[in-house]
Amino acid sequence: MSIDEFLKNFADQFDETDASLIKPDTRFRDIDEWSSLNALAVLNMIGKKYKVIITADELRRINTIKELYDLVISKKSVK
Protein backbone atom coordinates (compact mmCIF):
# COMPACT_ATOMS: atom_id res chain seq x y z
CA MET A 1 0.00 0.00 0.00
CA SER A 2 1.54 3.28 -1.08
CA ILE A 3 0.91 6.65 0.43
CA ASP A 4 -0.26 7.89 -2.99
CA GLU A 5 -3.00 5.30 -3.01
CA PHE A 6 -3.89 6.23 0.58
CA LEU A 7 -4.10 9.92 -0.35
CA LYS A 8 -6.44 9.06 -3.21
CA ASN A 9 -8.67 6.95 -0.97
CA PHE A 10 -8.66 9.72 1.63
CA ALA A 11 -9.56 12.35 -0.99
CA ASP A 12 -12.41 10.15 -2.25
CA GLN A 13 -14.23 10.71 1.04
CA PHE A 14 -14.71 14.39 0.22
CA ASP A 15 -17.11 15.90 -2.29
CA GLU A 16 -16.09 19.56 -2.31
CA THR A 17 -12.36 19.34 -1.60
CA ASP A 18 -9.91 19.32 -4.50
CA ALA A 19 -7.72 16.22 -4.36
CA SER A 20 -4.64 18.42 -4.89
CA LEU A 21 -5.18 19.78 -1.36
CA ILE A 22 -4.84 16.31 0.14
CA LYS A 23 -1.09 15.93 0.79
CA PRO A 24 0.93 13.97 3.33
CA ASP A 25 1.48 17.00 5.54
CA THR A 26 -2.10 18.27 5.27
CA ARG A 27 -3.61 18.71 8.71
CA PHE A 28 -6.92 17.01 8.11
CA ARG A 29 -8.83 19.12 10.63
CA ASP A 30 -7.88 22.20 8.58
CA ILE A 31 -9.76 20.89 5.53
CA ASP A 32 -12.84 23.14 5.21
CA GLU A 33 -15.10 20.19 4.56
CA TRP A 34 -13.84 18.20 7.60
CA SER A 35 -16.65 17.14 9.94
CA SER A 36 -17.63 14.20 12.11
CA LEU A 37 -19.37 12.78 9.04
CA ASN A 38 -16.15 12.87 6.99
CA ALA A 39 -14.17 11.57 9.94
CA LEU A 40 -16.44 8.54 10.13
CA ALA A 41 -16.23 8.14 6.34
CA VAL A 42 -12.40 8.08 6.56
CA LEU A 43 -12.49 5.52 9.40
CA ASN A 44 -14.96 3.38 7.41
CA MET A 45 -12.70 3.60 4.34
CA ILE A 46 -9.68 2.45 6.40
CA GLY A 47 -11.72 -0.41 7.86
CA LYS A 48 -12.94 -1.62 4.49
CA LYS A 49 -9.90 -1.04 2.27
CA TYR A 50 -7.10 -1.74 4.75
CA LYS A 51 -8.93 -4.06 7.20
CA VAL A 52 -7.64 -2.03 10.12
CA ILE A 53 -9.74 -0.51 12.89
CA ILE A 54 -8.68 2.99 13.86
CA THR A 55 -10.55 4.21 16.90
CA ALA A 56 -11.85 7.71 17.38
CA ASP A 57 -9.37 8.14 20.25
CA GLU A 58 -6.45 7.25 17.99
CA LEU A 59 -7.67 9.69 15.37
CA ARG A 60 -7.91 12.39 18.00
CA ARG A 61 -4.21 12.04 18.87
CA ILE A 62 -2.89 12.71 15.36
CA ASN A 63 -3.00 15.68 13.02
CA THR A 64 -1.69 15.01 9.52
CA ILE A 65 -2.66 12.57 6.81
CA LYS A 66 0.88 11.11 6.88
CA GLU A 67 0.45 10.36 10.60
CA LEU A 68 -2.81 8.61 9.84
CA TYR A 69 -1.15 6.62 7.05
CA ASP A 70 1.71 5.62 9.38
CA LEU A 71 -0.80 4.51 11.99
CA VAL A 72 -2.61 2.31 9.46
CA ILE A 73 0.72 0.79 8.32
CA SER A 74 1.85 0.13 11.90
CA LYS A 75 -1.46 -1.51 12.80
CA LYS A 76 -1.39 -3.61 9.64
CA SER A 77 2.11 -4.90 10.42
CA VAL A 78 1.05 -5.92 13.94
CA LYS A 79 -1.70 -8.12 12.55
Place this chain on the structure above:
Amino acid sequence: MNPFSLSGKTILVTGASSGIGRAIAVVCANMGATLFITGRNIERLTETFTLMNGSGHQQLPSDLTVEEELQSLVSLLPPLDGMVSNAGILKSLVFKSVEKNDLNEIMQINTFAPIHLTRLLVQQKKLIKGASLVFISSINGNNCASVGSSLYAASKCALNGFIKGIALELAPRFIRVNCINPGMIETGLMKKSLFGSLEYENDVAKYPLKRYGKPEEVAYATVYLLSEASQWVTGTSLVIDGGYTIL
Protein backbone atom coordinates in the same frame (compact mmCIF):
# COMPACT_ATOMS: atom_id res chain seq x y z
CA MET B 1 -49.45 -9.74 45.04
CA ASN B 2 -46.93 -7.28 43.60
CA PRO B 3 -48.16 -6.47 40.07
CA PHE B 4 -44.54 -6.13 38.92
CA SER B 5 -43.52 -9.59 40.12
CA LEU B 6 -42.34 -12.14 37.54
CA SER B 7 -42.71 -15.00 39.99
CA GLY B 8 -43.85 -18.20 38.28
CA LYS B 9 -43.17 -16.86 34.79
CA THR B 10 -40.91 -18.62 32.29
CA ILE B 11 -39.11 -16.16 30.05
CA LEU B 12 -36.69 -16.38 27.11
CA VAL B 13 -34.02 -13.68 26.78
CA THR B 14 -31.89 -13.45 23.61
CA GLY B 15 -28.53 -11.71 23.42
CA ALA B 16 -28.05 -12.46 27.11
CA SER B 17 -24.28 -12.82 26.94
CA SER B 18 -23.58 -9.14 27.53
CA GLY B 19 -24.82 -5.59 27.95
CA ILE B 20 -28.55 -4.97 28.07
CA GLY B 21 -29.41 -8.67 27.66
CA ARG B 22 -27.27 -9.65 30.63
CA ALA B 23 -28.92 -6.98 32.80
CA ILE B 24 -32.37 -8.17 31.70
CA ALA B 25 -31.54 -11.77 32.64
CA VAL B 26 -30.18 -10.78 36.06
CA VAL B 27 -33.03 -8.36 36.89
CA CYS B 28 -35.78 -10.75 35.71
CA ALA B 29 -34.24 -13.54 37.81
CA ASN B 30 -34.30 -11.22 40.83
CA MET B 31 -37.99 -10.55 40.13
CA GLY B 32 -38.72 -14.26 40.37
CA ALA B 33 -38.77 -15.45 36.76
CA THR B 34 -37.39 -18.74 35.50
CA LEU B 35 -35.19 -17.89 32.56
CA PHE B 36 -33.98 -19.47 29.37
CA ILE B 37 -31.08 -17.40 28.16
CA THR B 38 -29.41 -17.54 24.78
CA GLY B 39 -26.48 -15.84 23.08
CA ARG B 40 -23.65 -16.57 20.67
CA ASN B 41 -20.70 -16.41 23.05
CA ILE B 42 -20.81 -19.47 25.33
CA GLU B 43 -18.23 -18.18 27.77
CA ARG B 44 -19.94 -14.84 28.33
CA LEU B 45 -23.37 -16.50 28.42
CA THR B 46 -22.09 -18.66 31.29
CA GLU B 47 -20.90 -15.51 33.06
CA THR B 48 -24.43 -14.14 32.85
CA PHE B 49 -25.78 -17.46 34.09
CA THR B 50 -23.59 -17.36 37.20
CA LEU B 51 -24.85 -13.84 38.01
CA MET B 52 -28.50 -14.94 38.08
CA ASN B 53 -30.28 -15.61 41.38
CA GLY B 54 -32.86 -18.36 41.83
CA SER B 55 -33.04 -21.83 40.36
CA GLY B 56 -34.35 -23.66 37.31
CA HIS B 57 -32.72 -21.35 34.78
CA GLN B 58 -31.17 -22.77 31.62
CA GLN B 59 -28.64 -21.49 29.14
CA LEU B 60 -28.98 -22.49 25.50
CA PRO B 61 -26.17 -21.00 23.39
CA SER B 62 -27.20 -20.38 19.79
CA ASP B 63 -26.77 -18.15 16.78
CA LEU B 64 -30.28 -17.08 15.86
CA THR B 65 -29.24 -16.22 12.29
CA VAL B 66 -28.44 -19.90 11.62
CA GLU B 67 -31.70 -21.66 10.71
CA GLU B 68 -30.81 -25.04 12.31
CA GLU B 69 -29.69 -23.40 15.55
CA LEU B 70 -32.86 -21.31 15.72
CA GLN B 71 -35.03 -24.39 15.10
CA SER B 72 -33.18 -26.38 17.72
CA LEU B 73 -33.43 -23.56 20.29
CA VAL B 74 -37.19 -23.27 19.84
CA SER B 75 -37.66 -27.04 20.05
CA LEU B 76 -35.92 -27.07 23.45
CA LEU B 77 -38.15 -24.35 24.95
CA PRO B 78 -41.11 -25.03 27.22
CA PRO B 79 -44.31 -22.94 26.84
CA LEU B 80 -43.32 -19.34 27.60
CA ASP B 81 -44.94 -16.52 29.57
CA GLY B 82 -42.58 -14.05 28.01
CA MET B 83 -39.78 -13.38 25.57
CA VAL B 84 -37.30 -10.53 25.40
CA SER B 85 -35.71 -10.19 21.97
CA ASN B 86 -32.57 -8.23 22.66
CA ALA B 87 -29.82 -9.67 20.43
CA GLY B 88 -28.49 -7.04 18.07
CA ILE B 89 -25.45 -5.35 16.59
CA LEU B 90 -24.49 -1.74 16.10
CA LYS B 91 -22.65 -0.66 12.95
CA SER B 92 -21.43 2.87 12.34
CA LEU B 93 -21.19 3.30 8.60
CA VAL B 94 -21.65 6.47 6.64
CA PHE B 95 -24.08 5.66 3.86
CA LYS B 96 -21.58 6.15 1.06
CA SER B 97 -19.37 3.42 2.56
CA VAL B 98 -22.19 0.87 2.67
CA GLU B 99 -21.80 -2.40 0.79
CA LYS B 100 -24.50 -4.97 0.09
CA ASN B 101 -23.20 -7.31 2.80
CA ASP B 102 -23.36 -4.61 5.47
CA LEU B 103 -27.10 -4.30 4.96
CA ASN B 104 -27.57 -8.08 4.83
CA GLU B 105 -25.65 -8.61 8.06
CA ILE B 106 -27.40 -5.97 10.12
CA MET B 107 -30.87 -6.90 8.87
CA GLN B 108 -30.22 -10.61 9.48
CA ILE B 109 -29.22 -10.05 13.09
CA ASN B 110 -31.34 -7.08 14.15
CA THR B 111 -34.52 -7.69 12.18
CA PHE B 112 -34.89 -11.08 10.48
CA ALA B 113 -33.70 -13.24 13.40
CA PRO B 114 -36.14 -11.68 15.93
CA ILE B 115 -39.00 -12.00 13.43
CA HIS B 116 -38.18 -15.64 12.60
CA LEU B 117 -37.82 -16.47 16.29
CA THR B 118 -41.27 -14.98 16.94
CA ARG B 119 -42.69 -16.85 13.94
CA LEU B 120 -41.45 -20.19 15.27
CA LEU B 121 -42.68 -19.46 18.81
CA VAL B 122 -46.15 -18.73 17.42
CA GLN B 123 -46.26 -21.58 14.91
CA GLN B 124 -45.03 -24.13 17.45
CA LYS B 125 -47.46 -22.85 20.07
CA LYS B 126 -44.73 -21.97 22.54
CA LEU B 127 -46.52 -18.85 23.84
CA ILE B 128 -49.13 -19.33 26.53
CA LYS B 129 -52.32 -17.29 26.65
CA GLY B 130 -51.52 -13.87 28.11
CA ALA B 131 -47.79 -14.05 27.28
CA SER B 132 -45.78 -10.87 26.76
CA LEU B 133 -43.19 -10.26 24.03
CA VAL B 134 -40.71 -7.40 24.38
CA PHE B 135 -38.38 -6.25 21.60
CA ILE B 136 -35.39 -4.09 22.41
CA SER B 137 -35.36 -1.55 19.59
CA SER B 138 -33.83 1.95 19.66
CA ILE B 139 -34.69 5.63 19.50
CA ASN B 140 -32.46 5.53 16.41
CA GLY B 141 -34.69 5.15 13.38
CA ASN B 142 -37.87 5.61 15.39
CA ASN B 143 -37.47 8.91 17.21
CA CYS B 144 -34.23 10.32 15.76
CA ALA B 145 -31.13 9.36 13.79
CA SER B 146 -27.40 9.96 13.93
CA VAL B 147 -24.51 10.13 11.49
CA GLY B 148 -23.49 6.63 10.38
CA SER B 149 -26.67 4.99 11.63
CA SER B 150 -28.85 4.64 8.52
CA LEU B 151 -28.69 0.83 8.32
CA TYR B 152 -29.05 0.41 12.07
CA ALA B 153 -32.01 2.82 12.00
CA ALA B 154 -33.67 0.82 9.23
CA SER B 155 -33.13 -2.48 11.07
CA LYS B 156 -34.58 -1.18 14.35
CA CYS B 157 -37.47 0.79 12.89
CA ALA B 158 -38.63 -2.38 11.12
CA LEU B 159 -39.13 -4.02 14.53
CA ASN B 160 -41.43 -1.24 15.72
CA GLY B 161 -43.60 -1.74 12.66
CA PHE B 162 -43.56 -5.50 13.04
CA ILE B 163 -44.77 -5.46 16.65
CA LYS B 164 -47.85 -3.44 15.75
CA GLY B 165 -48.92 -6.06 13.21
CA ILE B 166 -48.45 -9.02 15.51
CA ALA B 167 -49.88 -7.19 18.52
CA LEU B 168 -53.16 -7.16 16.58
CA GLU B 169 -52.98 -10.76 15.48
CA LEU B 170 -52.00 -12.12 18.91
CA ALA B 171 -54.48 -9.97 20.87
CA PRO B 172 -57.27 -12.61 20.69
CA ARG B 173 -55.09 -14.78 22.96
CA PHE B 174 -54.20 -11.75 25.12
CA ILE B 175 -50.58 -12.04 24.06
CA ARG B 176 -49.07 -8.56 24.27
CA VAL B 177 -46.23 -7.27 22.09
CA ASN B 178 -44.23 -4.12 22.78
CA CYS B 179 -40.94 -2.42 21.98
CA ILE B 180 -38.52 -0.51 24.15
CA ASN B 181 -36.63 2.30 22.41
CA PRO B 182 -33.52 3.06 24.46
CA GLY B 183 -31.18 5.95 23.87
CA MET B 184 -27.44 5.30 24.11
CA ILE B 185 -26.72 2.77 26.83
CA GLU B 186 -23.24 2.22 28.31
CA THR B 187 -22.36 -1.27 27.06
CA GLY B 188 -19.47 -3.04 25.38
CA LEU B 189 -21.34 -2.72 22.08
CA MET B 190 -21.51 1.04 22.49
CA LYS B 191 -17.87 1.35 23.59
CA LYS B 192 -16.60 -0.67 20.64
CA SER B 193 -18.61 1.34 18.14
CA LEU B 194 -17.26 4.37 16.36
CA PHE B 195 -20.63 6.00 16.70
CA GLY B 196 -20.34 5.74 20.47
CA SER B 197 -16.80 7.02 20.72
CA LEU B 198 -16.33 9.55 17.94
CA GLU B 199 -18.00 12.38 19.74
CA TYR B 200 -18.53 10.88 23.16
CA GLU B 201 -18.30 14.06 25.24
CA ASN B 202 -20.38 16.15 22.83
CA ASP B 203 -22.97 13.42 22.57
CA VAL B 204 -23.39 12.85 26.30
CA ALA B 205 -23.87 16.60 26.74
CA LYS B 206 -26.93 16.43 24.45
CA TYR B 207 -28.80 14.28 26.98
CA PRO B 208 -30.96 16.43 29.29
CA LEU B 209 -30.19 13.99 32.12
CA LYS B 210 -26.45 14.41 31.33
CA ARG B 211 -25.38 10.83 30.93
CA TYR B 212 -25.92 7.69 28.87
CA GLY B 213 -28.26 5.04 30.25
CA LYS B 214 -27.36 1.96 32.23
CA PRO B 215 -28.31 -1.54 31.05
CA GLU B 216 -30.41 -2.15 34.18
CA GLU B 217 -32.50 0.93 33.37
CA VAL B 218 -33.70 -0.87 30.24
CA ALA B 219 -34.11 -4.10 32.22
CA TYR B 220 -36.51 -2.43 34.68
CA ALA B 221 -38.75 -1.46 31.77
CA THR B 222 -38.77 -5.06 30.49
CA VAL B 223 -39.93 -6.15 33.96
CA TYR B 224 -42.89 -3.78 33.65
CA LEU B 225 -43.77 -4.97 30.13
CA LEU B 226 -43.42 -8.67 31.07
CA SER B 227 -45.46 -8.32 34.26
CA GLU B 228 -49.18 -8.10 35.01
CA ALA B 229 -48.68 -4.38 35.66
CA SER B 230 -48.81 -3.77 31.89
CA GLN B 231 -51.79 -6.01 31.08
CA TRP B 232 -53.51 -3.30 29.01
CA VAL B 233 -50.38 -2.28 27.10
CA THR B 234 -49.77 -3.67 23.62
CA GLY B 235 -48.42 -2.55 20.26
CA THR B 236 -46.54 0.37 21.78
CA SER B 237 -42.95 1.59 22.11
CA LEU B 238 -41.53 2.88 25.37
CA VAL B 239 -38.79 5.51 24.99
CA ILE B 240 -36.05 5.39 27.65
CA ASP B 241 -33.51 8.01 26.68
CA GLY B 242 -32.67 10.46 29.44
CA GLY B 243 -34.78 13.04 27.62
CA TYR B 244 -32.69 12.96 24.42
CA THR B 245 -35.62 13.02 22.00
CA ILE B 246 -37.53 15.79 23.76
CA LEU B 247 -35.23 18.30 22.11
